[in-house]
Amino acid sequence: YRLWQIDDPSDPALRSPRHQELIDQFDALLEEQSQLIIKEDFSRLYSGQGASGMNAMTSYDFTLYFVNVPANKLELWFWMESDRLLNPVFREFYSEREVVHEERRLRTDSTPTGKFQEQFDALFWQSSPYSWPVVGWPSDLEGITREEALEFFELYYAPNNLTAALVGDFDPAEATELAERYFGRIASGSGLAPQPRTREVPQLSEKRMHAFAETNPQVTIRYHSVPDGHVDEPALVVMGQILNGRTGRLYRALVEDQEVATSASGGQAGFKFEGMFELNGTAKEGRTPEEVEQALYAEIERLKTELIGVRELQKVKNQNAASNFRELQANFMLMYRLLMRDAYRGWETINSDPPLYESVTAEDIKRVANTYFTPENRAVAIYYRKESDGPEDTRLAGLDQAERQQVRQMQAVMESLGREQLAEFLNQLEQNATQVPPENQDMTEVVIEMARERLASVGAESR
Known part of the structure; x- marks a missing residue:
C-alpha cells in the first residue's frame, strides 16, 4: 500500500497469498481461544448476586463504567471493580476489537448522515483533537494492538x-472503609495523564459543506464558542434554552409561524477544552435547507439586536431549575452528572453552577451573541435528500434533527443487544419515562416503542 502497489489494504481481493494465509492462521487462533475462555464471566458473577444494568459509555473527555448493585452487595462492587483495575486481563482482545468496529458500522457507517457528520466535525475543528471521532477512524480500529491498549490502560486507568x-x-x-481496603491496594500511575497541547486556532473565514444523504433536507450551523467553565458559558447555555424546545424561539418562528421547517433546535456544547454552539433545522416539504438557514440567521440577528424580555428569560430559568431537579432525583442521572462534572472542573460544580445560570442577564445574552455569532466563526453543513429504496420511519417525523440522531443511535445499540440485555434496557427506559422533561417525551415514547418491537422480534427469533 505504501509503495502504491495496491489501493486498499483492507480489500480481500488485493491480498497476497501469504497475507491471506496469515489471516487464516490468526482467525484459527481466535476460534481456538474462544473455545477455551468462559464467556461473560464478569457480568454473570454480578447478575448472579442481583446486580443489573452493567454497561459503559465513552465521550470525548471521559469514559464511564456503571452497574446497579443491591445495598448488601456493596463490598462485591468494591472487590470486582478494584480487581479488574489491579489485575487487568484483556481476554479476546482482537475479537472485541471487531465488536467495536461493528459498533462503528452500526452507529456511523450505516446511518444516513453518520459519515457526513464525521466529515463535518473534521471540517469544523481545524487543529483541535475534537475533530477525531470518539469511536475512532476505521484504520485505528483495524490497527490498534493489545500492547498499545495495555499501555493506554496503565496510563489512564490509574487511581490518580x-x-x-x-x-x-x-x-x-x-463505603470509605471498603474504598481504602480494596482500591488502596492499587498503586498510583507512574505519571499524570497528558493533557492535549494543541488548541483550536481562530477561524478566519466561513466553512461550508454540501452533502447528499438519505435524509430530509436540513442544515446544521456551528459557531466556535467556549469550553465548560468559561465565564461566558452560562449565558450561552441560557440562550440555547431560549431557542430550543417546542416553546422556544426557533420552533415557534420556523415551524409554526414561517412554516419553513418541521423541526429546529439549538444549544451550547461546552467540552473540557473547547466549545461550540450548534443550530439545526429540517426543511418542510417544498422548502429548501437554504431557506431554513436564513430563517435561523434571522433569529440569531434578533438576539444580537434585541434584549430578551424579562418574562421570557425568567421562564427559561424556571424550566432549567425544574429540569435539573427532576433529573437529579434519579440515581443514574445523579451519578452521571457527578462523574461528568468531576471529569471537567470538579463534582462540586453541581452545586456552584446553578447560581451562575440564575444570574444571567438579557445584556449578557446580547453580548455573547455579538461576540461569537459572526460569519467568519461558523461552519455550515447543508444536506440534500438522496433518494433511498426504503421509506423513513414515520415515527421520527415529529422529532428534531438532534432527537432523530439520538433515536437512530439507540436503535443501533438495541440491535446489538441480546434478549436479556434488551429486556433490561427496556425496563430502565420505562422506569425513567416519568422523569423525562416534557420536551423529550415524544423521543422517549418512540425509543420505548422501538425497544418493545425489537424485544418481540428477538423473542420470536429465539423460539
Whole structure:
C-alpha cells in the first residue's frame, strides 16, 4: 500500500497469498481461544448476586463504567471493580476489537448522515483533537494492538486518574472503609495523564459543506464558542434554552409561524477544552435547507439586536431549575452528572453552577451573541435528500434533527443487544419515562416503542 502497489489494504481481493494465509492462521487462533475462555464471566458473577444494568459509555473527555448493585452487595462492587483495575486481563482482545468496529458500522457507517457528520466535525475543528471521532477512524480500529491498549490502560486507568461515585442506599463510613481496603491496594500511575497541547486556532473565514444523504433536507450551523467553565458559558447555555424546545424561539418562528421547517433546535456544547454552539433545522416539504438557514440567521440577528424580555428569560430559568431537579432525583442521572462534572472542573460544580445560570442577564445574552455569532466563526453543513429504496420511519417525523440522531443511535445499540440485555434496557427506559422533561417525551415514547418491537422480534427469533 505504501509503495502504491495496491489501493486498499483492507480489500480481500488485493491480498497476497501469504497475507491471506496469515489471516487464516490468526482467525484459527481466535476460534481456538474462544473455545477455551468462559464467556461473560464478569457480568454473570454480578447478575448472579442481583446486580443489573452493567454497561459503559465513552465521550470525548471521559469514559464511564456503571452497574446497579443491591445495598448488601456493596463490598462485591468494591472487590470486582478494584480487581479488574489491579489485575487487568484483556481476554479476546482482537475479537472485541471487531465488536467495536461493528459498533462503528452500526452507529456511523450505516446511518444516513453518520459519515457526513464525521466529515463535518473534521471540517469544523481545524487543529483541535475534537475533530477525531470518539469511536475512532476505521484504520485505528483495524490497527490498534493489545500492547498499545495495555499501555493506554496503565496510563489512564490509574487511581490518580479515576473517580468513583456511589449513589443510593449505603453507609458512607462503610463505603470509605471498603474504598481504602480494596482500591488502596492499587498503586498510583507512574505519571499524570497528558493533557492535549494543541488548541483550536481562530477561524478566519466561513466553512461550508454540501452533502447528499438519505435524509430530509436540513442544515446544521456551528459557531466556535467556549469550553465548560468559561465565564461566558452560562449565558450561552441560557440562550440555547431560549431557542430550543417546542416553546422556544426557533420552533415557534420556523415551524409554526414561517412554516419553513418541521423541526429546529439549538444549544451550547461546552467540552473540557473547547466549545461550540450548534443550530439545526429540517426543511418542510417544498422548502429548501437554504431557506431554513436564513430563517435561523434571522433569529440569531434578533438576539444580537434585541434584549430578551424579562418574562421570557425568567421562564427559561424556571424550566432549567425544574429540569435539573427532576433529573437529579434519579440515581443514574445523579451519578452521571457527578462523574461528568468531576471529569471537567470538579463534582462540586453541581452545586456552584446553578447560581451562575440564575444570574444571567438579557445584556449578557446580547453580548455573547455579538461576540461569537459572526460569519467568519461558523461552519455550515447543508444536506440534500438522496433518494433511498426504503421509506423513513414515520415515527421520527415529529422529532428534531438532534432527537432523530439520538433515536437512530439507540436503535443501533438495541440491535446489538441480546434478549436479556434488551429486556433490561427496556425496563430502565420505562422506569425513567416519568422523569423525562416534557420536551423529550415524544423521543422517549418512540425509543420505548422501538425497544418493545425489537424485544418481540428477538423473542420470536429465539423460539
